[in-house]
Amino acid sequence: MSPPRFAVIGHPVSHSLSPFIHARFGRQLGIELEYVAIDAAPDNFDASLAAFAAEGGVGANITLPHKQRAAAICGNLSERARRVGVVNTLTRTATGWDGDNTDGLGLVRDLTGRHGQDLRGRKVLLLGAGGAAQGVAPALLDAGIADLFIVNRTDARTDALADALGEPDRVHPRYFNDLGSIGSFDLIINATSIARTATGELVLPGSLIAPRCDVVDLGYGDAAIPFLSWARASGADHTIDGLGMLVEQAAESFRIWHGVRPDGDAVYDELRTHESTLATAD
Structure with a gap:
């Protein structure tokens, strides 16, 4: 009998570390599984997912650009998936x-x-x-942050996310033109590719960095270098890439599928020793 089949589906996806991470989790816990990467262009996501299910697929991680579409095809959404409107973990029922x-x-x-961050x-x-x-x-809001300022290239998307979060006292949509005048921050998180190139697509003012400000890029490897380099040059206290987040979100997906949560630290440490192999974010 073949082991249960899982996948990460995205476009592009050849860079993904998810197959490696889940293989390591399975080995750690003595759970047999097959985990593959499936490249699906935006107009081919539904067909690729259907083919995966027909081949016995029982669970999938979803990465860019399919997270919103994945939410739309689900018969049931968890409370947190419903709240955010995007899905990164699918389970076949x-x-x-x-x-x-x-x-x-x-x-x-x-x-x-x-x-060791205290987000409160x-x-x-x-x-x-x-x-x-x-x-x-x-x-982040649930973790007790005081205020969340959101800036995006498209004003309508900024407003839509702020509205969806539904906490106007703590959530503040702002626009690119505001970056030089919205003050400084205790924590800055880059959740987009716009600040990950060295070509000057986005020039960020150093005034955003408060004393002891920490800066996070959700990308990892080479993808995180430009943004985190800017942060260090601007006086950030700590700079953190997205490798640890990738491992921890994968550990939670593994728990959903297999009923037991693996230890992410061992896999994280192994990946850190081979950083030259890291590419970009899931």
């Missing part, structure tokens, strides 16, 4: 797909556990309003 989102939990666990009372700037930002914003 007798009636279709159940959806969940583990991104926010993964980020908070990495920041508070692995990096912090003034936070979130760059981005797409699937990655949607996945982490509610978890």
Whole structure:
């Protein structure tokens, strides 16, 4: 009998570390599984998912650009997936797909556990309003931050995310033109690719960095270098990439599928020793 089949589905997806991570989790806990990467263009997501299910697929991680579409095809959504409107974890049931989102939990666990961050009372700037930002914003609010300022290239998406979060006293949509005048922050999180190039697509003022400000890029490897380099040059206290979040959100997906949560630290440490192999964010 073949082991249960899982996948990560995205576009592009050849860079993904998820097959490696889940293989390591399975080995750690003595659970046999098959985990593959499936590249599906935006107009081919539904067909790719259906083919995966027909081949015996029982669970899938969903990465860019399919997180919103994944939520739309689910028969049931967890409370946190319903709240954020995007899905990164699908589980096959007798009636279709159940959806969940583990991104926010993964980020908070990495920041508070692995990096010793206390999120309570912090003034936070979130760059981005797409699937990655949607996945982490509610978890940051639940972790007790004082204020969340959201800036995105598209004003309508900024407003839509702020409205969806439903906490006008703590959530503040702002626009690119505001970056030089919205003050400084205790924590800055880059949840978009706009600040990950060295070509000057986005020039960020150093005034955003408060004393002892920490800066996070949800990307990892080479993808995180430009933004975190800017942060260090601007005086950030700690700079953190998204590798730990990737491992922790994967551990939560593994728990959903297998009923037991693996130890992320061992896999994280192994990946850190091979950083030259890391590419970009799931």
